[in-house]
Amino acid sequence: MVAFVVGSLVAGLLVPGCGGNEEKAPPATPPSAPPSPAVTASAPGPGADGRVDPANLPKGWSLVAWPADTKVAVFAEVSPAPPGADGTGAAKPSDEPPRGPAAERPTRVLDNPNAQGAPLTLLVERYQRDWLRVALPVRPNGTTGWIHARDVRLAATPFAVTVDRVRHELTVYRDGRVAKVYPVGIGTGATPTPNGRFYLAQLLRPGNPNGPWGPYAFGLSGFSDVVTSFNGGEGIIGLHGTNQPERVGTDVSMGCIRLRNEDITELADLLPVGTPVTIT
Numbered sequence: 347m348v349a350f351v352v353g354s355l356v357a358g359l360l361v362p363g364c365g366g367n368e369e370k371a372p373p374a375t376p377p378s379a380p381p382s383p384a385v386t387a388s389a390p391g392p393g394a395d396g397r398v399d400p401a402n403l404p405k406g407w408s409l410v411a412w413p414a415d416t417k418v419a420v421f422a423e424v425s426p427a428p429p430g431a432d433g434t435g436a437a438k439p440s441d442e443p444p445r446g447p448a449a450e451r452p453t454r455v456l457d458n459p460n461a462q463g464a465p466l467t468l469l470v471e472r473y474q475r476d477w478l479r480v481a482l483p484v485r486p487n488g489t490t491g492w493i494h495a496r497d498v499r500l501a502a503t504p505f506a507v508t509v510d511r512v513r514h515e516l517t518v519y520r521d522g523r524v525a526k527v528y529p530v531g532i533g534t535g536a537t538p539t540p541n542g543r544f545y546l547a548q549l550l551r552p553g554n555p556n557g558p559w560g561p562y563a564f565g566l567s568g569f570s571d572v573v574t575s576f577n578g579g580e581g582i583i584g585l586h587g588t589n590q591p592e593r594v595g596t597d598v599s600m601g602c603i604r605l606r607n608e609d610i611t612e613l614a615d616l617l618p619v620g621t622p623v624t625i626t
Contacts, residue, residue, distance in 0.1 A: 398502050400473050406506060406522025409470035410545075410620030411478055411498035413458045418466065418498075420482065420491035423453035439490045443477035453491060456482070462565065462579070464548035467620050468493070469567070470500070483547050483567035485580075487540055503618050507546075509603055509625040511539055514595045516585075516603065518616070528613075529595045531588070531604035537572055539601050540583065544568040544623045549614060552586075560587015560607040562614040566623060570601040585623070586610060 422444035458466035472479035533539040555561035563586035573581040587610040
């Protein structure tokens with residue numbers, strides 16, 4: 347059975363990526379009263395007990411895996427074709443779990459917590475009773491792999507997010523229906539916000555709520571295609587506030603997605619880590 351995870355907050359970290367006119371900000375400090383602490387509760391769902399079936403999720407819901415151990419073995423990893431390639435002959439993720447030698451030899455092992463010190467979270471793309479195909483928060487963007495279902499606790503979220511780079515809009519969906527639309531700033535032409543399907547991998551509270559990243563910053567599972575290092579991080583794409591609200595709605599950053607501070611605060615209270623994010 348699956349429980350709905352309301353949220354997760356990580357403190358004491360630097361925001362992992364971003365840029366544009368962002369300056370280096372001080373490390374985050376542990377909040378005295380975080381508005382989105384890690385909470386697990388029964389999901390609002392079709393069952394009388396408030397639980398949902400991972401094999402038959404309600405419309406618009408997604409599965410999220412929370413590893414229990416400090417190491418998570420990944421099998422049958424598949425990466426997309428490199429940027430600029432025509433994709434001919436590129437491997438595609440299988441809908442069937444690995445078998446034989448592929449099910450015995452991991453292709454990588456992920457650390458939990460992750461490199462930023464946050465609990466490892468994985469978006470489930472394919473559910474089987476014993477195996478889960480998950481999106482991996484690694485380069486290149488779009489990499490997937492299979493993990494053992496026994497190694498994780500499953501959660502479910504009714505939320506999804508889309509970012510339209512042309513319209514400079516972020517749309518929140520709940521149960522497959524539009525809940526709210528927010529204006530956003532995105533990457534510049536030289537440092538574009540990458541397109542693709544990602545998820546909210548962690549939530550940070552910067553040390554200065556009036557600084558370049560505002561009061562909250564989600565780290566996505568995706569990375570910039572052109573920035574490989576920033577502020578001690580690996581060019582992770584962020585979704586965060588700003589101290590330049592007048593530039594929201596423009597191409598302004600090094601790839602991150604900027605919102606007005608009141609909007610990112612609203613999203614930090616609303617969206618659980620693991621929520622899928624599609625950028626077009």
